[in-house]
Amino acid sequence: MMRCRKCATRLNLDFGVNFQAKIYVELVWTRAMMPVASHLMIHAIAMLEIKNLHARVEDKEILRGINLSVNAGEVHAIMGPNGSGKSTLASVIAGKSGYEVTEGSVEINGKDLLDLAPEERAAAGVFLAFQYPVEIPGVTNTYFLRAALNNVRKNRGEPELSMTEFMKHIKSKVQLMEMDNSLLSRSVNEGFSGGEKKRNEIFQMAVLEPTLAILDETDSGLDIDALKTVANGVNTLRSTDRAIVVVTHYQRLLNYIVPDFVHILMDGRIVKSGGKELALELEERGYGFIEEELAAKA
């Protein structure tokens, strides 16, 4: 079973299991609502495919029809005013409870994400660097990371790491992220400064090596040097088989993590997309000009 990329219609075309997962079929409909076979087109599958996503918390609709397609190898930036729904989008992708998806779909590599438990999403390669990382007293960073990494590895069909192998893996990431070693033996995020928490998120990402990383305002709270280190950590992860989505308020971060696309999220919708210049334009003109554009269109 697969869906048309444009219209989300399900198609019962069997290309064999492996093939099915790798392609998309685009159908062009005739007026009589009959698919025209000659218009069958094949696309590379997107890593993250969000279609017409509507989500609400209690009675409040927060996401009101998000469409976003992120391919492997790409970096996308999402910008938008406070309260526009950026963190909500990230939470829905990561599987946080309390959000009701009323319409639309989210897929990763063609696989429906919305039915999966958060840990299954992590196993599928999703990683969310939280805007507000949680403190977990009593669980040391090292213990936590080892449990996380071994679970992720198990799901990838890789063997668990011995303590020595694990420490070696950690050490290289500690160097990469210029982490203070003492943070490893402390409880997860407990008493960490704002900046330390953000750095710890990216450190976890470096350790877990996800295929889709969503960074929610990782730059806020970081000093200038830390920003460079964190950006460097993110850039190290950049590769043709990974995708990164950065949520930020500031163009500055995008000087270090240069995006392929910039999207503007307002009031639960992506209202404008463009290249990295869009971020510069925003920086200069604020969100007002977009509102005006939208008003002019309406």
Add this chain to the structure above:
Amino acid sequence: MIDLKSGNHSLVENFELMKGLLATYGPDSFQVLRDRAFRNFSEFGIPTTKDEEFKYLSLRALEEGHFKPAYGATIDRFQVEQTIVGQVDAITVTFVNGEHAPELSSAHILPAGVFIGSIKDGLAVYEDKIVQHIGEIASLKNKLGTSNDERFVHLNTAYLSEGAFIYIPEGVSLERPIHLLFLTSANHGPLVSHPRTLIVLEENSDAKVLETYLGLDGVYFTNAVTEVSVGPNAILEHTKFQQEQADSVHIANISVNQAENSIYTSNNINFGGKIARNDVNVWLDGEHTETWLNGTSVGLGHQAIDNHTRIDHAKPNCNSFEVYKAILGGHAIGVFNGKIFVYEDAQKTDAKQTNQALLLSRTATINTKPQLEIFADDVKCTHGATVGQLREESVFYLQSRGIPKAEAEALLVYAFAAEVLLKITIPGVREILEKVLFEKLSTTQELPEFVET
């Protein structure tokens, strides 16, 4: 109160049966103790929830049960080695159903004057010390409090027999931990045992003791009493771990006397049993002492775990710190009663008490009662009690990193208990407790039921 004077309850009948055998243990003074204790117990009987000190703990199972006296059981060494504590590296003294099992104990060369073995064997060397302390330390006579309830101590004393005895002479610092292992195997029907332990640390000595109560099979009643004398300047780390069988009753009293400048730490870990009750009583008999009472219990299913502690600040300038944590799921009932008495002379007392409960289900309950009675005016006493649930936010955070929900929850529960478990310094013990805890939590379906949003 249940009337036992008619004599037809097994806990009473057994006494007549055992009388002859018991008389062969110890000096005449033991017989006097036994008789008096037996009279006391049969007069007051098994407590009910109408008794102040047992308000939240139903002992129906004891009332209705029939428990045979335990003797003559044997267990082979291999089976002991296979148990969760079988590999603890320590000077081990093993008891099976309350009886000393030298064949399961480990032999060690000990510093001069140190005795580690049974009370029965200890009498040959230190009769005066044993007679001086036994029954005395556990007594609440002349101590403050209106509802001092010593029934189960009396019941234990009535059956005083082999017991465990540790004696550390003046100035000896024992590196190697001591392990008192009380195993119960009741595969031939319900039985009762009354383990009795006496630990004496003389001036300037230092030791670490682990008391383990481990059930192997069957239904039974363990009624333990441990008396501890910590001499001037002495330091004792005393961990008690209880992992009784699921349908068993475990009642234990730990009574401690602390002399001046001594440091006593009690780590009281309760995972097993259907009904578990601990009384930890510390009498501060000299100035400048330090007392740490740490407790963790995990109750699931229909377990009831009741911890009563009392610290008698009878002398000035003493500090006590108490942290008791309870993890309760299913229909479990937890009780914490923490008494702190500050006597008239005990100026400059500093006592801090914390009690925290983590509820994993809607049907679990905790009854907490801090009870501070202060008769001095220049003291610092604080107590705090909290009840909480696992935080959904934290569970989600761990899940988002790939840790399955059940494991994430177990990890957070462990983290809650960690503060207490980290106090245990005997090598390997903390790891054992972690393992038992995780296993216990992973075999329950009750966990995800109740999470705070």
